[in-house]
Amino acid sequence: MTSPLLTRPGAVDDTGADAGVAWHYGDPTAEQRALEAGRAVADQSHLGIVTVTGPDRLSWLDSLSTQQVGALAPGQSSELMILSPQGRIEHVAGIVDDGETAWLISESAPALALFLDRMRFMLRVEVADATADWAALGEAVAAPAADGEPVTWVDPWPGIVAGGTTYAATPDQPHAGAERAWRLVLVPRAELEAAIDARVEAGWTLVGTWATEAARIAAHRPRAAREVDETSLPHELDWLRTAVHLHKGCYRGQETVAKVHNVGRPPRRLTMLHLDGSGHALPEPGAPVLQGDGDDAREVGRVTSVARHHELGPIALAVLKRSVDPSSVLTVPSDGGPLAASQELIVNADGFSADRPPKPGPTMKGLLMGKGCAADGGDLPD
Known part of the structure; x- marks a missing residue:
C-alpha cells in the first residue's frame, strides 16, 4: 500500500x-x-x-x-x-x-x-x-x-x-x-x-x-x-533476548534452539560495521563483505542493513561467518568503490550464550541430542 x-x-x-x-x-x-x-x-x-x-x-x-x-x-x-x-x-x-x-x-x-x-x-x-x-x-x-x-x-x-x-x-x-x-x-x-x-x-x-x-x-x-534469510537461526542475531523462551513447552523448531544453545554454536554472527565515510558512497543491502586483499579476498558474509547516522556516520549491519577475526578490517563493494569496514561486535565470536550450560557428560549429551519434541525434526546445524 x-x-x-x-x-x-x-x-x-x-x-x-x-x-x-x-x-x-x-x-x-x-x-x-x-x-x-x-x-x-x-x-x-x-x-x-x-x-x-x-x-x-x-x-x-x-x-x-x-x-x-x-x-x-x-x-x-x-x-x-x-x-x-x-x-x-x-x-x-x-x-x-x-x-x-x-x-x-x-x-x-x-x-x-x-x-x-x-x-x-x-x-x-x-x-x-x-x-x-x-x-x-x-x-x-x-x-x-x-x-x-x-x-x-x-x-x-x-x-x-x-x-x-x-x-x-x-x-x-x-x-x-x-x-x-x-x-x-x-x-x-x-x-x-x-x-x-x-x-x-x-x-x-x-x-x-x-x-x-x-x-x-x-x-x-x-x-x-x-x-533474516532462509537459513537464519535466532542465536545468530542475538534474538534470544526478546523473542525466544528457552524453558517453555514444545513448539516447532524447539529442538534446534535447545541444541544450539546447550551443545552447539551458531555458524554465523550479526555484527555492526563502521564504514569508511570519506566519500558519499554506501553499499546496498546484500553486498558481500570481503576479508583479505586483491585476489586473496574472500567473501565472509553479507550486508543486511545500511544507514547514514547523524553522529556515527555510515553504518551497517552484516551477518558474517562466526570464525571471522573480530579485529579484521573488512571491505564492502559499493558504486563508489570498495569501502573499508571495521567491526563492532554484537554476537560474540565464540558462539556461547551468557548462560550456556556446563559441558555435558556422555549421558547428558545423549539425552540432549535425542528427539525430545514431537513438533521437531531438525538436526543440529553445522
Whole structure:
C-alpha cells in the first residue's frame, strides 16, 4: 500500500522492504535528532497486522511460537517467532493482546496469516490479515498505552525477557540500544493521517525510515525483512533476548534452539560495521563483505542493513561467518568503490550464550541430542 503521507512536502519514497512510506521529508539529519530526542512520529503503515480472536488464541499461539504468551496480560507487549522444523526463522511478530484480540505486527503478514489459519484445527480461534483496515505509526516512546489510548506494542529490545538469554560480546556492559525507545501505535488506516497530524500539531516532527533505520542499526536491533534469510537461526542475531523462551513447552523448531544453545554454536554472527565515510558512497543491502586483499579476498558474509547516522556516520549491519577475526578490517563493494569496514561486535565470536550450560557428560549429551519434541525434526546445524 502507498501511504497518503507521501504527498507531504519534501517526502521521498523509500524502496525495497520500506516501499510505500517516506524515506525522509527533506531533512534526514534533523529528523534523526528529533527521533533521538523523543519528539518524533514515523509512518509505519507498510507493516502488516494480523489479528487472532477467540478464547483459545493465547494458548494456541504459545504452542506454535518460540515465546511464552499463554498468560499475556491485556496491554502487555512481547515478541515471538514461528520457526521451521529445522529451527530456521520463518516469521517474526510483535504481539500485544487487548483482552479480546491478539494483534500481531509482522513484515510477512499474508504468509503468517495463512500459516496460522492452516494450524487452527478444532481450536476456538479466528485469524485475519487486518492490514487493509489497520495501520501502525511509530513513536520514540517506551511506555505502554495509557487508558483510553489505542492498542500499542512496545519494543522489548534490548531487554532480556523472562526465559531469554543473550549472545552479546559484552553482556556485562550497557547495550548499544539501551537508550532507544520505540513503540507502534495501531490506528484505523482511514485515521492514520489525522493521528499523525495531531502529534505534529503538538510539536513533534514527522520522520521517515532514514531516521528510524539509522536508530535501529545503531541499537543493534535485527529486523525480519533485513537480517533474516532462509537459513537464519535466532542465536545468530542475538534474538534470544526478546523473542525466544528457552524453558517453555514444545513448539516447532524447539529442538534446534535447545541444541544450539546447550551443545552447539551458531555458524554465523550479526555484527555492526563502521564504514569508511570519506566519500558519499554506501553499499546496498546484500553486498558481500570481503576479508583479505586483491585476489586473496574472500567473501565472509553479507550486508543486511545500511544507514547514514547523524553522529556515527555510515553504518551497517552484516551477518558474517562466526570464525571471522573480530579485529579484521573488512571491505564492502559499493558504486563508489570498495569501502573499508571495521567491526563492532554484537554476537560474540565464540558462539556461547551468557548462560550456556556446563559441558555435558556422555549421558547428558545423549539425552540432549535425542528427539525430545514431537513438533521437531531438525538436526543440529553445522
